[in-house]
Amino acid sequence: MNSFTLRRSIFDGLTFGFLICILLIVVANPTDEEWLNLSKNSLIVLASFLFSMILSEILNRKSIKTLGEALFEPDYKKVVAPEMPWYMTFSKWQLIILLITLFVVGVKVTDFSLLKLLDEDGYNGVKRIFTELLNPNFQLLPHAVLRMFETIFMAFLATAFAIPIAFVLSFMAAKNIMKHPLAFTVYLLIRTLLNVIRSVEAFMWAIIFSVWVGIGAGAGMLALMVHSIASLAKQYSEIVETVSEGPIEGIQATGASKLQMIWYAIVPQVVLPYISFTVYRWDINVRMATIVGFVGGGGIGKLLIAYQGQAMWREMGCIFFVIAIVVWLLDQGSAYIREALK
Amino acid sequence: MNENILSIKNLEKQYPNGVKALKGVSFDVKQGEFLVIIGLSGSGKSTLLRCLNRLHDPTGGEIIFNSKNVAQSQGSEIKELRTHIGMIFQHFNLIPRHTVLSNVLMGRLGQMGTWRSIFGLFSKEDKEQAMKYLKLVGIDGKAKIRADQLSGGQQQRVAIARALTQNPKILLADEPVASLDPATCHVVMDYLKKVNQELGITIICNLHFLSLVRQYATRVIALKAGELVYEGHPKEIDDAWFEKIYGEGAKEVHIN
Numbered sequence: 001m002n003s004f005t006l007r008r009s010i011f012d013g014l015t016f017g018f019l020i021c022i023l024l025i026v027v028a029n030p031t032d033e034e035w036l037n038l039s040k041n042s043l044i045v046l047a048s049f050l051f052s053m054i055l056s057e058i059l060n061r062k063s064i065k066t067l068g069e070a071l072f073e074p075d076y077k078k079v080v081a082p083e084m085p086w087y088m089t090f091s092k093w094q095l096i097i098l099l100i101t102l103f104v105v106g107v108k109v110t111d112f113s114l115l116k117l118l119d120e121d122g123y124n125g126v127k128r129i130f131t132e133l134l135n136p137n138f139q140l141l142p143h144a145v146l147r148m149f150e151t152i153f154m155a156f157l158a159t160a161f162a163i164p165i166a167f168v169l170s171f172m173a174a175k176n177i178m179k180h181p182l183a184f185t186v187y188l189l190i191r192t193l194l195n196v197i198r199s200v201e202a203f204m205w206a207i208i209f210s211v212w213v214g215i216g217a218g219a220g221m222l223a224l225m226v227h228s229i230a231s232l233a234k235q236y237s238e239i240v241e242t243v244s245e246g247p248i249e250g251i252q253a254t255g256a257s258k259l260q261m262i263w264y265a266i267v268p269q270v271v272l273p274y275i276s277f278t279v280y281r282w283d284i285n286v287r288m289a290t291i292v293g294f295v296g297g298g299g300i301g302k303l304l305i306a307y308q309g310q311a312m313w314r315e316m317g318c319i320f321f322v323i324a325i326v327v328w329l330l331d332q333g334s335a336y337i338r339e340a341l342k
Numbered sequence: 343m344n345e346n347i348l349s350i351k352n353l354e355k356q357y358p359n360g361v362k363a364l365k366g367v368s369f370d371v372k373q374g375e376f377l378v379i380i381g382l383s384g385s386g387k388s389t390l391l392r393c394l395n396r397l398h399d400p401t402g403g404e405i406i407f408n409s410k411n412v413a414q415s416q417g418s419e420i421k422e423l424r425t426h427i428g429m430i431f432q433h434f435n436l437i438p439r440h441t442v443l444s445n446v447l448m449g450r451l452g453q454m455g456t457w458r459s460i461f462g463l464f465s466k467e468d469k470e471q472a473m474k475y476l477k478l479v480g481i482d483g484k485a486k487i488r489a490d491q492l493s494g495g496q497q498q499r500v501a502i503a504r505a506l507t508q509n510p511k512i513l514l515a516d517e518p519v520a521s522l523d524p525a526t527c528h529v530v531m532d533y534l535k536k537v538n539q540e541l542g543i544t545i546i547c548n549l550h551f552l553s554l555v556r557q558y559a560t561r562v563i564a565l566k567a568g569e570l571v572y573e574g575h576p577k578e579i580d581d582a583w584f585e586k587i588y589g590e591g592a593k594e595v596h597i598n
Contacts (some may be wrong), residue, residue, distance in 0.1 A: 011469070046487070069509060104528045106431035143559065214379075246433050246434075246435040247435050247436070247437050247438075248432065248433065249397060249435055250431060250435030250436065250437075250448075250501070250504075251427075251437075251448060251451065252397060252424070253395055253424055253425070253427075253428070253429035254424065254428075254449050254450075254451050254504070254505075254507075254508055255421045255424035255450060255451070255452020255453070255508070255513075256421070256448075256451035256452050256459075257421065257451075257452075257456050258455055259456050260451045260459050260460070263459075263460050264437060264440075264448055264451065264459075265437065266437040268437050268438070268440060269439075271439075
């Protein structure tokens with residue numbers, strides 16, 4: 001089995017399997033107890049997944065093109081495929097049914113209801129929170145501004161510390177530089193590590209660091225830094241992978257070493273996009289710093305969570321105001337800087 | 343004049359995808375000659391040049407340079423080899439954001455310490471030499487200008503100056519005029535001729551246009567599908583040879 005059929009089978013296995021499971025739920029209407037029987041349910045899910053993979057294989061053998069096939073088939077197969085109107089193709093109907101089912105299940109699961117938004121309870125709730133939020137208690141303003149500064153510098157320091165580390169890592173995480181077999185192993189290791197770190201959200205890092213170094217802006221800064229290193233290194237390395245080969249050959253031909261090649265042929269090509277991504281990262285970090293503060297990272301988030309706990313909506317209105325102004329200003333500022341760097 | 347500076351024996355190159363770009367090519371390069379390699383696109387010309395300075399790794403055969411086989415050299419030996427062999431390219435391959443002078447100084451990279459080069463600490467002699475070669479290609483007035491602000495022909499002259507700053511024994515030129523207009527073509531080729539005659543640097547050059555070959559080459563070899571099909575004086579390429587190299591029905595295009 002080559003990699004394209006594997007990808008097709010997994011994709012179709014998931015989509016068909018999902019539809020089968022939904023069908024089973026509708027037919028069997030399981031009780032609360034049955035819902036919580038994880039081992040039995042996992043078996044059912046796995047069985048429908050495997051069944052669907054086989055189904056996908058059978059359909060494609062009978063030259064009925066599934067969505068997975070349409071998505072992952074290699075170009076040489078695409079060229080010879082007959083031209084068909086969309087409503088005549090199996091794969092398009094598979095996509096439509098899948099999307100509709102996802103939508104319906106989504107509405108069911110999230111308990112989304114227009115009624116609740118519009119009924120009397122809802123009306124009273126929205127009236128209460130908006131009258132108080134829009135009538136902020138500005139006595140809190142000096143305090144909020146001070147905390148906001150803490151948040152901005154938390155984000156700034158996190159970005160600043162992340163830059164040099166991400167810079168070095170980015171070359172080690174770029175495929176076009178790490179071609180040598182040994183280097184490729186390092187590349188894979190670093191890529192995996194970065195992916196693992198990025199899959200842990202900044203606020204989870206904040207929880208970890210708040211225990212490690214104690215609650216406060218220090219923990220928040222470290223959390224943002226770890227997350228920024230992983231994100232920046234990934235973005236930087238993608239830029240490195242798109243540099244043009246010409247200057248690299250030009251420098252290599254002079255007998256330059258690898259480090260000289262990187263410094264003279266690659267760095268000049270990547271430096272502007274690097275700065276652009278970094279400014280954007282700082283911007284993102286300021287927003288994330290608010291969330292990070294919620295869970296023990298200090299700054300404005302800490303203030304926010306304190307007043308939310310006491311349902312002091314007028315004080316929260318003041319904090320909202322400060323956050324909104326700062327986020328808006330940074331958003332504009334970083335957009336101007338990035339535009340100028342193009 | 344008769345001494346061999348480079349001997350290529352049975353050189354082979356097979357790419358990882360199975361394509362055999364060179365199928366056992368053998369020829370000698372004499373000290374001080376202007377050797378031109380002709381052939382259709384895809385005949386293996388570029389691959390051949392890139393094997394000579396080991397930008398590509400040959401999969402078989404020998405390259406004898408300084409009475410040493412460099413076809414299988416590794417690591418620092420390759421870097422040492424490259425310092426003796428300058429190269430210019432079809433698309434110039436300068437660093438666009440650096441100045442002309444800085445680009446020319448990069449020719450010194452292979453012969454200076456990594457840390458000194460990273461801080462840009464080029465010696466006074468290096469700078470004088472870079473300016474000397476910029477003058478040689480007639481572009482010393484633009485030393486402080488960014489490389490991407492020059493025209494194509496000017497960029498190629500900067501590339502020549504960069505290669506010369508290496509103080510090479512051989513200069514490889516891969517389609518040096520293929521992306522230039524006909525008038526600029528001759529300017530660049532004339533500078534290559536000057537480098538060849540005044541500095542005595544051996545030149546190995548890939549070219550498309552036979553009219554240029556006749557004008558500049560002292561000797562010609564022709565590749566077809568990875569094999570050497572002709573070796574001789576440019577004046578000896580008659581219609582029969584032309585058809586053999588480029589295939590039947592091909593017509594010669596003249597550029598003036």
